[in-house]
Every structure is written in C-alpha cells, then in structure tokens.
Amino acid sequence: xxxxxxxxxxxxxxxxxxxxxxxxxxxxxxxxxxxxxxxxxxxxxxxxxxxxxxxxxxxxxxxxxxxxxxxxxxxxxxxxxxxxxxxxxxxxxxxxxxxxxxxxxxxxxxxxxxxxxxxxxxxxxxxxxxxxxxxxxxxxxxxxxxxxxxxxxxxxxxxxxxxxxxxxxxxxxxxxxxxxxxxxxxxxxxxxxxxxxxxxxxxxxxxx
Numbered sequence: 001x002x003x004x005x006x007x008x009x010x011x012x013x014x015x016x017x018x019x020x021x022x023x024x025x026x027x028x029x030x031x032x033x034x035x036x037x038x039x040x041x042x043x044x045x046x047x048x049x050x051x052x053x054x055x056x057x058x059x060x061x062x063x064x065x066x067x068x069x070x071x072x073x074x075x076x077x078x079x080x081x082x083x084x085x086x087x088x089x090x091x092x093x094x095x096x097x098x099x100x101x102x103x104x105x106x107x108x109x110x111x112x113x114x115x116x117x118x119x120x121x122x123x124x125x126x127x128x129x130x131x132x133x134x135x136x137x138x139x140x141x142x143x144x145x146x147x148x149x150x151x152x153x154x155x156x157x158x159x160x161x162x163x164x165x166x167x168x169x170x171x172x173x174x175x176x177x178x179x180x181x182x183x184x185x186x187x188x189x190x191x192x193x194x195x196x197x198x199x200x201x202x203x204x205x206x207x208x
C-alpha cells in the first residue's frame with residue numbers, strides 16, 4: 001500500500017508541476033554503485049549496483065526536483081537467527097552467519113540544491129527519500145544452505161530509505177547535464193535494514 005501511495009504521489013507531483021505555464025522538464029537515466037552493510041551483529045561490507053530512469057522538474061536556478069524508478073541490488077552478511085528457515089531457536093547462542101542478497105524496485109524523490117556555480121560546473125547538495133519494494137531475496141548459511149524467497153514469501157517487503165549527498169554537476173551543452181553524487185543512505189522501518197554509501201552518475205536531457 002505504501003509503495004502504491006508513493007507511485008501516486010510521484011505521478012501527482014509531476015502532473016501538477018507540468019501544468020504550470022513556465023516549466024523545464026528533463027528525462028534521463030542513472031547508474032549506481034553502492035557499498036552496503038546490514039545493521040546488526042558482525043556485518044560484512046559488500047559491493048552492489050543499481051540503475052534507473054530519471055524524471056526531473058527544473059524551473060528555479062538554484063534547486064530542482066527528481067522522481068523516477070530505480071532498481072537496486074545489495075548484499076551483506078550478518079550474525080542472526082535463521083527465522084526464515086523455520087528452525088526452532090532453543091538458546092540465545094543459536095545465531096548463525098546469514099548472507100542476504102536483496103533486489104528491490106524503488107520510487108525516488110530527490111531535491112537538489114545548487115549553492116555554487118562557476119562556468120559549466122556546479123556544486124550539488126541532495127536530499128533523498130525512496131520507497132522500495134523488495135522483489136527478490138536470497139539467504140545463504142553454511143548450516144542450512146540456500147533459501148530463495150519471492151513475492152509474499154518475503155517478510156517486510158516495504159522499505160523507506162533516506163539519504164544525503166554532496167556532488168557535482170557538469171553542463172555538457174545547453175540542455176544536457178551530468179550529475180555525479182556520492183551519498184550516504186539508510187533504510188528505515190525494515191527487518192533487513194541496510195546502510196549504504198552510493199555513487200550515482202546521472203545524465204539528463206531537456207525535453208521542454
């Protein structure tokens with residue numbers, strides 16, 4: 001339900017903004033590299049990746065908004081109870097090392113600020129919120145083997161992710177821009193809560 005509301009909110013925002021008399025619209029795509037770890041006992045730090053489609057509303061010189069749709073792949077190991085394996089927990093020492101591999105689809109809403117500009121180069125400050133739905137989850141343990149979960153088999157599929165970043169924008173021509181933004185992101189309200197350091201490279205083109 002939360003994911004549907006985020007989709008409707010993003011669509012309503014874009015339609016409302018495009019209804020104005022003077023607007024600037026951009027579309028584009030992004031590629032992401034992330035370094036992630038689960039919040040828990042003895043987490044491992046693992047590389048991942050992502051990418052997506054960007055839809056940008058940019059009317060004001062010093063800030064602009066982005067929505068779109070993203071795919072993300074994250075992985076990390078943590079010491080935890082093997083609840084998804086339906087193994088009874090007898091004592092507090094029954095924790096095992098579980099490797100989680102998670103795939104998700106998300107609706108990002110991002111605001112970019114441009115506090116300093118010199119020529120074709122601009123400093124970017126970004127505040128990010130993303131609603132994710134987990135579409136695939138794989139768990140692996142040495143003791144119990146591999147477990148693949150999909151759809152309603154996944155507990156706590158909905159996630160809210162918040163992030164902040166400081167990066168760089170390069171104007172390639174009059175209506176084409178390259179944004180490169182490193183950011184720190186955290187999952188909220190999630191059984192499997194990731195922290196991530198993400199590098200996003202985004203190319204946008206003006207269409208109106």
